[in-house]
Amino acid sequence: MNAFFDTLVSRQDMIQDAFIEHIYLSFVAVAIGIAIALPTGVMIARYRRFAEPIIGVTAVFQTIPSLALFGFLVPILGIGSPTALIALIIYALLPILRNTYAGIVGVDGSTIEAGRGMGMTRTQILRQIELPLALPFIMAGIRTATVLTVGIATLATFVGAGGLGDIIYRGLQSYNNSLVLAGALPVALLAIGFDLILKWIEKRATPKGLKT
Amino acid sequence: MIRFDKVTKRFPDGTEALKDVTLDLPARQLTAIIGPSGCGKTTLMKMVNKLENPTAGAIYIDDEPITGMDEVKLRRSIGYVIQRIGLFPHMTIADNVSLVPKLLNWPADKTDERSKELLQLVGLDPAVFMDRYPLELSGGQQQRVGVVRALAGDPNIVLMDEPFSALDPISREQLQDELRHLQQEIHKTIIFVTHDMDEALKIADTIVVMKDGQVEQIGTPQQLIDEPANEFVRNFIGTERINQKRSFGDRRLKEFVFLFDKDWAGEAEEVEAKLSVSDAHQLLEQSGKPRLAIIDEGTLVGFAGERELLRAALYDEKEATA
Ligand SMILES: Nc1ncnc2c1ncn2[C@@H]1O[C@H](COP(=O)(O)OP(=O)(O)OP(=O)(O)O)[C@@H](O)[C@H]1O
Ligand SMILES: [Mg+2]
Secondary structure, three states: OHHHHHHHHHOHHHHHHHHHHHHHHHHHHHHHHHHHHHHHHHHHHHOHHHHHHHHHHHHHHHHOOHHHHHHHHHHHHOOOHHHHHHHHHHHHHHHHHHHHHHHHHOOOHHHHHHHHHOOOOHHHHHHHHHHHHHHHHHHHHHHHHHHHHHHHHHHHHHHOOOOHHHHHHHHHHOOOHHHHHHHHHHHHHHHHHHHHHHHHHHHHHOOHHHOO | OEEEEEEEEEOOOOOEEEEEEEEEEOOOOEEEEEOOOOOOHHHHHHHHOOOOOOOEEEEEEOOEEOOOOOHHHHHHOEEEEEOOEOOOOOOOHHHHHOHHHHHOOOOHHHHHHHHHHHHHHOOOOHHHHOOOOHHHOOHHHHHHHHHHHHHOOOOOEEEEEOOOOOOOHHHHHHHHHHHHHHHHHHOOEEEEEEOOHHHHHHHOOEEEEEEOOEEEEEEOHHHHHHOOOOHHHHHHHHHHHHHOHHHHOOOEHHHHHHHOEOOOOOOEEEEEOOOEHHHHHHHHHHHOOOEEEEEEOOEEEEEEOHHHHHHHHHHHHHHHHO
């Protein structure tokens, strides 16, 4: 145990840098993931015949083992954080896309018809009815994507993109268990922390009238 | 006035929901559309605000065809209560009610005033209910809000699709009474879909009886009872009424003597004029005879059959809610 704390202190700078890199990678990947998946989810909810193929494609990506995906991307994109980001974004897409789609499609048809019958335009129905009612689902998708991304970002080290994976990898190479732990523990804490924060936001995002 | 001119509606799967319907729905009156499930009532109604479009034929509002009208604008000018209430669960009662006025860009104070006034009118205290959410209301309260929401934009036409169907008989009758009172104040063109003949007879100025996508008869409640166009209408009025004996009322036969026939040559069952209308109806059924001969203190005062008893019952209801 003492060894572990010694490592923490002696490698403090390195761990801190890796930690920040890790957050940066995950955060940017999820943000871009949202920027792509949310509008796409809205689109395929409107044009349902595209839903199955598009969700299908993202689901196929999801089944590729993460290490393999990094491996595929390196020959194409080379080494560095763009490669890591792209891989992470690909993983973040599916949960957000699927939940956005399911959330919007799940809004009661009679509620939407009431909106139409009252003279709301499609955009007004989307913004004032469908999105607010789908928001808890969308937030749940973002939460899943975030936790997933934080975990997979440990592999960014293999394409030279840094992150806490660096620390773990170094520890493994030098048979230094304390160092492995100094990398793994923050990853776990990050995942749990993000999960808690987003769970809280998800709760707050649930429209008030639906909580009773 | 709303006119249907040879309107046919065929859905993509081939179902013909309306078959060559020609119909005039009078302005500033409450018209009930009635018929068995699946006969096309909802479809007919949805065509007025272009939620469905005709396969053939045309619909006119005040002699103007609606085909060319902007659908969003048209819908904002027509109140709409859908078959399953359809309040927005994530919006407060105030937000639900003020939705159309906001779409119409009314000033905030006018919207607010109007919402409060209407809620008051249906017996919901604005101070209590404005900030609640739909799920915090009882079914009857929700239906009231549904009606208020449809009226909020001050439309000339209001479409109501079985607005009270989900209610228990008591709240239902209460809301029917309220609607009648409301209509006496506001005089809107109301299209009211129902499959309950009692409800139609009670609240409507005009009744349209439908079957299999066609109109069987249109007329006042009195006309439908007096001169049913065919066997279907007769049965529809009759069976529905008999199902609900309660509504024949407790008033005595002798109060309605003026409605009964003076002469009758056929068979008749003798009954006392002090019997209630509903008891008399039961006796008539049990006797198997076509008429009752009504005796008041030893004197024959008139003859009444099914139709006359219906008229008495109807008269009673109309008077009670007027
Ligand atoms: N979108 C649709 N596609 C295909 N058929 C439809 C559609 N909407 C309604 N129908 C059919 O059209 C017919 C009339 O339906 P409609 O909803 O107008 O009946 P209704 O008289 O309102 O019945 P209810 O009293 O049960 O509400 C029915 O046979 C129904 O199955
Ligand atoms: Mg219907």
